[in-house]
Amino acid sequence: xxxxxxxxSPTLAQALRSSRWAAGLTSEExxxxxxxxxxxxxxxxxxICRKGEPVDCWLGIIHGLAKMSSDxxxxxxxxxxxxxxxxxxxxxxxxxxxxRRYDVIALRDTRVACMRRETFLWLLDHSIPFNRFLLMQxxxxxxxxxxxxxxxxLLDTDTRVARCLAGLFNPILYPGLGPQLxxxxxxxxxxxGVSRQRVNRSLKVLEDAGFLSIEYGGITIRDLDGLRRxxx
Numbered sequence: 648x649x650x651x652x653x654x655x656s657p658t659l660a661q662a663l664r665s666s667r668w669a670a671g672l673t674s675e676e677x678x679x680x681x682x683x684x685x686x687x688x689x690x691x692x693x694x695i696c697r698k699g700e701p702v703d704c705w706l707g708i709i710h711g712l713a714k715m716s717s718d719x720x721x722x723x724x725x726x727x728x729x730x731x732x733x734x735x736x737x738x739x740x741x742x743x744x745x746x747r748r749y750d751v752i753a754l755r756d757t758r759v760a761c762m763r764r765e766t767f768l769w770l771l772d773h774s775i776p777f778n779r780f781l782l783m784q785x786x787x788x789x790x791x792x793x794x795x796x797x798x799x800x801l802l803d804t805d806t807r808v809a810r811c812l813a814g815l816f817n818p819i820l821y822p823g824l825g826p827q828l829x830x831x832x833x834x835x836x837x838x839x840g841v842s843r844q845r846v847n848r849s850l851k852v853l854e855d856a857g858f859l860s861i862e863y864g865g866i867t868i869r870d871l872d873g874l875r876r877x878x879x
Contacts, residue, residue, distance in 0.1 A: 671776025683766025711757025
């Protein structure tokens with residue numbers, strides 16, 4: 648599915664102001680942030696960031712879709728999560744000041760907000776609301792990865808697809824997402840680690856159960872709690 652990165656896409660300043668972490672900032676802090684953030688455009692299939700590189704920015708998706716993954720020595724790839732528009736990630740790597748431990752790849756043409764590390768650390772030192780946001784973000788991400796471990800080891804394919812979709816609609820990690828998501832079956836397959844054909848079968852199972860509707864160019868979630876509980 649082609650995706651025009653400029654269609655209904657916010658400006659960098661609009662994306663920053665609408666981010667959940669920005670809600671409690673003072674005017675001085677907001678001004679400091681806008682000076683410390685720049686934008687990158689990454690084509691579909693390109694690396695937003697790479698495993699092993701220095702971490703000099705905290706990253707957010709302005710428009711597009713990305714996946715966080717890692718290549719193993721065996722040649723296999725482990726996909727950790729998808730990151731839709733509105734999602735920010737990499738705060739742990741910024742805090743630890745160590746080489747990045749994963750790749751993030753654009754699944755379609757994607758616009759990325761890059762907050763310089765010095766700006767991120769300045770906010771950490773000056774903004775209590777920003778610190779509260781980070782605590783919630785890290786806690787939610789931990790729960791997400793625990794669920795991923797369970798999914799990979801214990802759950803069948805239909806349940807993995809259901810949990811993958813539910814993860815994209817996490818209201819804490821991705822608060823700007825509505826019930827509709829423009830995502831292709833191929834993209835869901837990349838995120839869930841299964842073939843497009845198998846995704847098609849799983850989506851029909853979930854649609855028949857009333858959890859979602861399959862539409863041209865995407866899906867609409869009808870029962871998010873049901874998706875989260877599916878197969879559990």
